[in-house]
Amino acid sequence: MLTVRDLPTPEVLRRFAQRYPDADVSAVSAFLTLLRTATELSQALDAFLARHGLLQGRWWVLILLFREESLESSPSVLADKAGVTRATMTGLLDGLERDGLVQRVFDAEDRRRTTVRLLPAGQAVLDAVMPDYYRRVRALMKGLNEEQRTLMKSMLGSLRGAADVFA
Incomplete structure (x- = not known):
């Protein structure tokens, strides 16, 4: 799986938004951060489990x-x-x-x-x-x-429910 370790800066995202008007800089930034975090957590879990065979x-x-x-x-x-x-x-x-x-x-x-x-x-x-x-x-x-954990689960549930936009 390819991961983006170097997330784009707000300036870079603004340049993309100038070229691609549908780009919502805040949404893209949050989305990329979520993808990177999920990937890093999955990789860390893989490494942990590998130590247990x-x-x-x-x-x-x-x-x-x-x-x-x-x-x-x-x-x-x-x-x-x-x-x-x-x-x-x-x-x-x-x-x-x-x-x-x-x-x-x-x-x-x-x-x-x-x-x-x-x-x-x-x-x-x-x-x-x-x-x-x-x-x-x-x-x-x-x-x-x-409270933050409950909010996080709710927010992630909302995103999971909308993930079919990529289907």
Whole structure:
């Protein structure tokens, strides 16, 4: 993923706006700052998870399974919840199963139906990662009080709801 580390100055943005009249300097600046922040947070999370031998996709699958009371789900439901294709989920599950963290359980009556189960080894990985993850999230967010966090979630929700303008 390409990231813009050197965000444009207001002067540069004004030059763009002179050439492209639809450019709202304040909106573009805020948008680029949001993209840069999201990218940096994602990269930092990748580095953190790598120290625990994980990639984000595999970590999310373990979390999604743990969220289920039965610790089980279907591959298609996992793909939908993770926002990835079924083919991508198949690859994630292949690796997790190869590492003994999850197990595919085939329906006895219809082998096309599969359930994925979080195994104790997968739970142990989460148990090793999550306390450190939560400490780091707390440290990241400590500069915002509850009101600011609520406002941030509301503002980001508004942006997420309008993201289809790029579709």
